[in-house]
Amino acid sequence: MEQTKCHTVNKKQLIASIAKEKKIHPTQVRQVIQSFLDQLTECLSHGDRLEFRDFGVFEVVRRKQKIGRNPKNASVPIIIPERNIVKFTPSKRMRTIIDRVVQPESV
């Protein structure tokens, strides 16, 4: 990436950067990236698991009902119903890289 400080990066910026790096026309890059994201969504919608070496795994898992709390009004419990979620598990390589990131927002 060319930016030294890019807080939020979007598809358009990544496409421009890939086109420049790989010397491929931005239109083709856009087609490939869009198709990639669409097919990923499509696979997940069939309940498939997607595995990208050195990146991570995407899968759909069922999250059981749980009781949450509104942080502004902790006395009132909120029932979060059972639902499907997309679970992303980073690869070992990604985890090692991510571990070096200093002071991201705490959750």
Add this chain to the structure above:
Amino acid sequence: MEQTKCHTVNKKQLIASIAKEKKIHPTQVRQVIQSFLDQLTECLSHGDRLEFRDFGVFEVVRRKQKIGRNPKNASVPIIIPERNIVKFTPSKRMRTIIDRVVQPESV
């Protein structure tokens, strides 16, 4: 995707499918996808947030220390140290699609 039942889909399969759909040489598709995944990792390593419309958001967040349990030996608590994680938040469109997936594995 051509497969009607593809349980685990990998990069190679997605590349072949995109190349066919978009009529772009698989080598170029591979370059674009690899560059996309590499730059995504690179951005996350700088603490950046990545936002893809209709797909979702990737970001690095700090997870506080927590006490876990070994499901096979629940009496022994396991301390999971404070660490960075990659958080993927699916878009509203993705959530709607995912909600229709029937009986994925429960967590």
